[in-house]
Amino acid sequence: DKQEEDVLRELRLFLRNVIERLSLDRRFRAFTKPVDTEEVPDYLMVIKKPMDFSTLLTNIDEHKYHTVREFMADADLIWQNALEYNPDNDPIDRHIRHRACALKDTVRAIIRDELDGDFERVCEEIRESR
Numbered sequence: 800d801k802q803e804e805d806v807l808r809e810l811r812l813f814l815r816n817v818i819e820r821l822s823l824d825r826r827f828r829a830f831t832k833p834v835d836t837e838e839v840p841d842y843l844m845v846i847k848k849p850m851d852f853s854t855l856l857t858n859i860d861e862h863k864y865h866t867v868r869e870f871m872a873d874a875d876l877i878w879q880n881a882l883e884y885n886p887d888n889d890p891i892d893r894h895i896r897h898r899a900c901a902l903k904d905t906v907r908a909i910i911r912d913e914l915d916g917d918f919e920r921v922c923e924e925i926r927e928s929r
């Protein structure tokens with residue numbers, strides 16, 4: 800109904816704003832677009848569910864996320880994939896793992912500081928009612 804559509808619209812606006820701010824952070828440049836499988840040919844053999852900021856935005860626009868929890872499941876894939884693909888004691892691996900850990904902590908801090916628990920509960924109730 801109208802009120803429920805207003806809630807889901809506000810959720811989409813909140814999630815787009817979170818991604819916009821992450822995309823401006825130079826530390827997270829590697830996470831903005833899908834990993835280029837030309838540059839990194841073995842990537843899809845290691846990582847089963849690639850994810851990046853641009854794909855998150857597309858998913859939002861396609862109304863894929865009805866709750867912040869659903870969004871977080873995909874957003875977490877970005878840093879989880881980077882940790883999985885970069886396990887070695889190699890300086891390049893360690894560098895991207897630091898950025899993956901910074902992304903994990905930054906997303907959690909934004910959600911903790913800016914998501915109203917009551918708002919997320921309303922989103923969950925709408926989803927359960929459908």
Ligand SMILES: CC(=O)c1nc(NC(=O)[C@H]2CNCCN2)sc1-c1cc(O)cc(O)c1
Nearest residue numbers: 828829833834835881884885889891892895
């Ligand atoms: C995003 C990610 O997980 C990623 N990991 C990499 N790891 C390596 O290159 C390590 C792997 N271990 C052996 C030594 N090389 S490169 C890379 C990447 C960075 C970009 O700026 C764009 C892009 O498409 C992919």
